[in-house]
Amino acid sequence: MKYLVTGAAGFIGSATAEKLNQVGHYVVGIDNLNDYYDVNLKQARLNRIKHPLFRFLCLDIADRDAMEALFAEEQFDRVIHCAAQAGVRYSLENPHAYADSNLVGHLNILEGCRQNQVQHLVYASSSSVYGLNSKVPFSPSDKVDHPISLYAATKKSNELMAHSYSHLYDVPTTGLRFFTVYGSWGRPDMAPFIFTKKILDGDAIDINNNGDMWRDFTHVDDIVEGVVRIADVIPQKDEAWTVETGTPASSSAPYAVYNIGHGSPINLMAFVKAIEEELDIEAKKNFREMQPGDVYQTYADTEDLFAATGYKPKVPVKEGVAEFVAWYKDFYGK
Numbered sequence: 120m121k122y123l124v125t126g127a128a129g130f131i132g133s134a135t136a137e138k139l140n141q142v143g144h145y146v147v148g149i150d151n152l153n154d155y156y157d158v159n160l161k162q163a164r165l166n167r168i169k170h171p172l173f174r175f176l177c178l179d180i181a182d183r184d185a186m187e188a189l190f191a192e193e194q195f196d197r198v199i200h201c202a203a204q205a206g207v208r209y210s211l212e213n214p215h216a217y218a219d220s221n222l223v224g225h226l227n228i229l230e231g232c233r234q235n236q237v238q239h240l241v242y243a244s245s246s247s248v249y250g251l252n253s254k255v256p257f258s259p260s261d262k263v264d265h266p267i268s269l270y271a272a273t274k275k276s277n278e279l280m281a282h283s284y285s286h287l288y289d290v291p292t293t294g295l296r297f298f299t300v301y302g303s304w305g306r307p308d309m310a311p312f313i314f315t316k317k318i319l320d321g322d323a324i325d326i327n328n329n330g331d332m333w334r335d336f337t338h339v340d341d342i343v344e345g346v347v348r349i350a351d352v353i354p355q356k357d358e359a360w361t362v363e364t365g366t367p368a369s370s371s372a373p374y375a376v377y378n379i380g381h382g383s384p385i386n387l388m389a390f391v392k393a394i395e396e397e398l399d400i401e402a403k404k405n406f407r408e409m410q411p412g413d414v415y416q417t418y419a420d421t422e423d424l425f426a427a428t429g430y431k432p433k434v435p436v437k438e439g440v441a442e443f444v445a446w447y448k449d450f451y452g453k
Contacts, residue, residue: 121145122350123195125180125228126202128152128161130306131243131297133168134343135199140170142347147193150202151179155209155216156307163450164304180224190231197350200228200242203273206308207247207412210269221273222280229284229292237290239353241346244278244294244376246335246417247271256420259296259368259376268412278376285372291353292373295346298380298419302339302439303446310334310387311440314394314402315447323403326387330406333384333416338434338442345379348428368423380419381432393437397444 122139126132127148136146148168152161165175178185180202204210204220225242232240249257251265266272274296281292301311317324354373361371368376395402409415424430434442447453 120196121193122147123189123193123198124148125198125200126150126243127175128165129201129205130164130304131300131339131342131346132199132201133164133304134339135201135346136173137168137170138343138347139199140168140172143172145172146174147195148173148175149178149180149189150175152177155204155206160304160307180227181219183223183227186227186231187234190235190237194235195237197239198228198232198237198241199346199350200225200240203243205270205306207268207270208410209308211411214269217269217273221270222276225277225280229280229290232290233284233288239350240281240290240292241350242277242281242292242294244296245271245274246296246298246378246380246419247414248275248278248296249417250414255416256382256418257378258420259378259423260366262367267414270412282370282372282374285354285370285374289356289373292375293349293352293354294376295349295379296376296419297342298335298337298378298417300337300339300342302443305339305443311390311394311443312447314391315398315444318394318398318400318402319453321403323405324391326391326404326406327413328409328415330386330388331415332387332413333418334387334390335380335382335384335417335419336390336436336439337379337381337419337432338439341381341432341434342379345424345428345430348430349377349424352427377424377427378419378421379424379430380417380421382419382421384416384418385436390436390440393440394444397441
């Protein structure tokens, strides 16, 4: 089967492309290799995908003409859309980057799928869409109408845009709300990477909300397993579905949304301690108040995804942290 993977030089995209190759699928990976973070890391991710079934193209999903030509020429069976401008805090500084990539880019992907009869579009949403929701665990059946960052708002918009294409054009779409993904080859703007680097460099780490925060840390291996499995579960129309009796995660159209997370959040300080133990260094800590765009807790209800795919996370935090720290020290020669 022929897949398009967008964001193929990214953390989740590169790991997904590699997994698809391993199980025998042909993958065209695209990425614009922007400098939001170290381009050398992005290139290194691509370099490790040494597989005859992988081909990389440096393209920007916001480039309408390029996307139209790509879809028309390649005729993909399925699309896994991971490309996006990531990061909650950066959306406070550069909001237009989010409109270009997350809105215009997402529309170009939807149009490509519509015009070329793609069997299934699986796209990355985010746990940040839960915003001001306080009921936990977060469920895809919950309303998510109050995002607290532009990044979260664009991800909620992606779900709405996908539904309109599923409804109007019968494009099967599945959104995955990722929960705090970590592991080797991770992003430098995320807490595990930042903490590890600063501890090794002898710098103080910032602890938001004075450490009273909870995150559903999910190892990238578990995430990729869920992504690849859900690609085979193509949403179907449900004529009996109604707004009054159904949930926001399903529809009369071929549309679905799932959480993909570990389902067992841990306290931020416990995660820091796991890193300290792996490095055998006690971190210098700067405790501070909650930061703009941050949420107090993330906690995924993954029952729907488990029912659809049998997906169940396997990597405990201690093992996952050890894997990440070992990779970091090896990659950066620490």
